Amino acid sequence: MNKYLKEYKWSHIGAMLKNNKKDPKVCSEDFKGRLLVISGATSGIGYETARLYASHGADIICINRNREKSEKLCNELKTEFHIDCSYILADFTRLQEVHAVGKRLVELDRDIDVLMHNAGVYLTKKTFTGDGLEEVFQVNYLSSFILNYLLKEKLSAQAQARIIYVNSEGHRFAISGLHLDDLSWDRHFYTGAKSYGSAKTAQLLSMYPFMDYFKDSDVTINAMHPGDVKTNMGENNGKIYQFFKHNLINPFAKSSVLSAEALYYLGVSQALDDSNGKFYNFTTEERPAPHALDEELGMRLWEKSLELGGF
Numbered sequence: 001m002n003k004y005l006k007e008y009k010w011s012h013i014g015a016m017l018k019n020n021k022k023d024p025k026v027c028s029e030d031f032k033g034r035l036l037v038i039s040g041a042t043s044g045i046g047y048e049t050a051r052l053y054a055s056h057g058a059d060i061i062c063i064n065r066n067r068e069k070s071e072k073l074c075n076e077l078k079t080e081f082h083i084d085c086s087y088i089l090a091d092f093t094r095l096q097e098v099h100a101v102g103k104r105l106v107e108l109d110r111d112i113d114v115l116m117h118n119a120g121v122y123l124t125k126k127t128f129t130g131d132g133l134e135e136v137f138q139v140n141y142l143s144s145f146i147l148n149y150l151l152k153e154k155l156s157a158q159a160q161a162r163i164i165y166v167n168s169e170g171h172r173f174a175i176s177g178l179h180l181d182d183l184s185w186d187r188h189f190y191t192g193a194k195s196y197g198s199a200k201t202a203q204l205l206s207m208y209p210f211m212d213y214f215k216d217s218d219v220t221i222n223a224m225h226p227g228d229v230k231t232n233m234g235e236n237n238g239k240i241y242q243f244f245k246h247n248l249i250n251p252f253a254k255s256s257v258l259s260a261e262a263l264y265y266l267g268v269s270q271a272l273d274d275s276n277g278k279f280y281n282f283t284t285e286e287r288p289a290p291h292a293l294d295e296e297l298g299m300r301l302w303e304k305s306l307e308l309g310g311f
């Protein structure tokens with residue numbers, strides 16, 4: 001019996017459907033000389049978000065896996081917006097590389113104003129990384145946990161910082177919750193939707209222990225759904241998925257420029273100074289699925305993440 005079922009309310013689903021139709025709020029405050037650190041800025045939502053922050057004067061450090069695309073992006077942002085842009089290479093399927101990024105960022109001699117966890121994958125076939133972990137969990141969740149964990153002292157010593165998870169309404173696919181005792185999907189049937197939903201659920205659950213850690217500082221942590229937008233997400237899957245994506249998803253998908261507007265609002269707007277531990281659909285606060293509100297599981301996930309993350 002699914003222990004979360006009794007907490008479901010039709011009104012929550014209704015709110016989500018209504019929120020899906022809204023445009024994001026726009027923030028016109030500038031961000032000159034402040035720093036955005038963002039993962040996965042070489043494509044889709046991350047690319048548009050880096051551009052929008054740069055257009056408002058922000059300096060950017062991207063965490064990307066592809067050197068050529070990173071060079072191109074930084075040259076573009078520097079030339080067009082006259083800001084500082086640099087990149088650190090890391091493939092999130094390799095935990096060692098994620099740790100190395102964290103160490104580089106800890107040594108930065110300036111504040112990180114916004115730390116945005118955006119890199120992500122959707123895999124229809126169960127895949128394991130060289131670290132022996134299921135790839136979607138490692139790339140979408142564990143890597144962001146490791147970066148937060150390594151940076152927690154630096155961030156809390158700053159006057160303020162905002163951590164933002166580019167999460168997803170897809171967390172709702174993990175309808176029976178996160179199977180902390182079966183992260184390799186040995187005893188549960190793997191599907192792309194369920195693994196993606198589980199990894200996004202893990203991000204949402206991790207907000208509880210991080211909020212607790214940051215409680216005496218001005219560091220906030222929030223998550224958001226960036227809209228259903230047309231990007232490269234899922235393009236690495238097989239022909240059946242691609243057919244489904246190109247014919248049934250893409251024709252109704254919005255532009256990732258809207259996701260960037262929302263992520264700028266969430267990272268910069270003073271209206272959100274006190275927002276902490278919230279989930280937003282674009283810029284509308286929304287109640288996540290019941291399984292993403294299981295605080296006790298969030299605390300157990302913290303322990304498991306420390307173990308899997310090599311701490």
Ligand SMILES: NC(=O)c1ccc[n+]([C@@H]2O[C@H](COP(=O)([O-])OP(=O)(O)OC[C@H]3O[C@@H](n4cnc5c(N)ncnc54)[C@H](OP(=O)(O)O)[C@@H]3O)[C@@H](O)[C@H]2O)c1
Binds near residue numbers: 065066232
């Ligand atoms: N598109 C949507 O409708 C939608 C909806 C809800 C949530 N999201 C979330 O939005 C975020 C951005 O996705 P997107 O839609 O913009 O997709 P995308 O165009 O595929 O961008 C994904 C980014 O993540 C990077 N990445 C993928 N695997 C990586 C790895 N192993 N190590 C390091 N970086 C890696 C990609 O790098 P490369 O350029 O090298 O491939 C790219 O920069 C994801 O977290 C996704 O779950 C998207």
